[in-house]
Amino acid sequence: MKERFLASPVAVCLGVATCALLAAPLFAADGTKGKLTVGGTPVAMTYTYAYFDKTFNEGKDAVVVVLTDAPLPADAVQSSYARNKLVEAGQLSYVELMVSPEKQEIHYEVQDKHFGMMMQPSGDDSDHVLEVKTLDGKTIAGHARTVSAQKSLDDVPYSYDITFSAEIAPAKQN
Numbered sequence: 001m002k003e004r005f006l007a008s009p010v011a012v013c014l015g016v017a018t019c020a021l022l023a024a025p026l027f028a029a030d031g032t033k034g035k036l037t038v039g040g041t042p043v044a045m046t047y048t049y050a051y052f053d054k055t056f057n058e059g060k061d062a063v064v065v066v067l068t069d070a071p072l073p074a075d076a077v078q079s080s081y082a083r084n085k086l087v088e089a090g091q092l093s094y095v096e097l098m099v100s101p102e103k104q105e106i107h108y109e110v111q112d113k114h115f116g117m118m119m120q121p122s123g124d125d126s127d128h129v130l131e132v133k134t135l136d137g138k139t140i141a142g143h144a145r146t147v148s149a150q151k152s153l154d155d156v157p158y159s160y161d162i163t164f165s166a167e168i169a170p171a172k173q174n
Helices: 007-031 080-088
Strands: 035-036 041-044 049-055 062-068 096-101 104-111 127-133 139-146 157-169
Touching: 035 139, 062 139, 080 096, 080 104, 096 127, 096 139, 104 127
Parallel strands: 049 157
Antiparallel strands: 035 041, 035 157, 049 062, 062 096, 096 104, 127 139, 139 157
């Protein structure tokens, strides 16, 4: 008579959960390479999140790309408020880009603990370059960089140079 090995349901659940937790950050990190330097301190940017948003593009689909140095909890991916709480706690630095369907940068924002929370660099100037290589409705890939070192309103120098790719998630439903 053959003996069968049966794993307990708890062991199976723990194994599946562990694999899922380990795989999620690795998946987000696959297509991200570069750095954000703020106040002379470089930070490796290793995660990219992207989602559709109609809020700031006159009701048209724009893609928001969030480039980070740490994995984001699910509730922070599409919430700048939740991300900024992590920045305030010194747990996150990020560059956010809003991209039009025509592959043009509409807006950028840089968040890091070295900036005063009311003085975060943001805007849409030509010193911030976005080269979108892929934007097909499912994925986005490209290269974002500053032309030269920039300064925040508090005169904190910063720059970034990041290559990225990510699947685009649907917009958050309110």
